Amino acid sequence: MMPPHEFKLSHFQAMVFFALLISVAFGFLSRRGAYQRARYILWSFILFLVIGVGIGWAMYPFSH
Amino acid sequence: MPDEAPIAESTNAVPVPQHAPPYPIPAKDRHRRDALALTVAAAAWFLPGLGHALLKMWVRALVCFSTVALLVILGAGMRGNIFSRNGEDAFAKLGYVADLGAGSFYFVAQALETNGPDVSHANGDYGTRLLATAGVLNMLAALHAYEVARARKA
Numbered sequence: 001m002m003p004p005h006e007f008k009l010s011h012f013q014a015m016v017f018f019a020l021l022i023s024v025a026f027g028f029l030s031r032r033g034a035y036q037r038a039r040y041i042l043w044s045f046i047l048f049l050v051i052g053v054g055i056g057w058a059m060y061p062f063s064h
Numbered sequence: 065m066p067d068e069a070p071i072a073e074s075t076n077a078v079p080v081p082q083h084a085p086p087y088p089i090p091a092k093d094r095h096r097r098d099a100l101a102l103t104v105a106a107a108a109w110f111l112p113g114l115g116h117a118l119l120k121m122w123v124r125a126l127v128c129f130s131t132v133a134l135l136v137i138l139g140a141g142m143r144g145n146i147f148s149r150n151g152e153d154a155f156a157k158l159g160y161v162a163d164l165g166a167g168s169f170y171f172v173a174q175a176l177e178t179n180g181p182d183v184s185h186a187n188g189d190y191g192t193r194l195l196a197t198a199g200v201l202n203m204l205a206a207l208h209a210y211e212v213a214r215a216r217k218a
Contacts, residue, residue: 028127029208
């Protein structure tokens with residue numbers, strides 16, 4: 001059994017957590033005002049996911 | 065809060081323009097400001113968010129602290145590799161520099177990872193990346209706090 005402070009995340013979950021945390025940090029560090037921050041965080045988060053999944057599919061042919 | 069103060073421009077992605085002051089800044093004041101900026105940067109590195117807290121940027125301080133803390137907790141919980149100073153190759157040494165960027169949280173990660181790293185699975189490999197990201201992100205936040213303290217950024 002896993003200790004309570006250990007996590008087992010899937011590839012996608014790890015990517016989503018990473019994208020979310022980094023987007024929030026970048027948004028708050030580089031923008032001012034709630035609207036600007038929210039817009040930046042949302043865009044950054046979506047781009048992280050889209051590019052991550054895109055690179056994954058681009059590598060797919062090489063694994064076969 | 066200074067974080068939320070309304071400004072004319074909607075973004076501060078570009079540095080605040082440096083206008084020549086109407087009178088020369090005395091060397092003593094300049095040195096004091098530089099010393100203060102270095103202290104802020106060191107504090108920001110040692111404890112994530114402390115640099116911004118010293119500058120009374122409470123929201124940014126909270127976000128920096130929470131983000132680095134969550135990345136460290138996740139990375140250590142996924143049994144990522146925490147690099148030590150005795151790295152065999154350049155990548156291990158680079159990883160040590162990245163991990164050390166988290167300041168005191170480097171030791172928190174070591175304390176949390178009681179079972180040691182396990183990079184034989186993808187989970188542990190992701191954990192390694194999250195720990196390195198925590199360090200690099202904290203260094204970026206410390207640099208931001210330094211720039212703000214030197215009045216180069218708003």
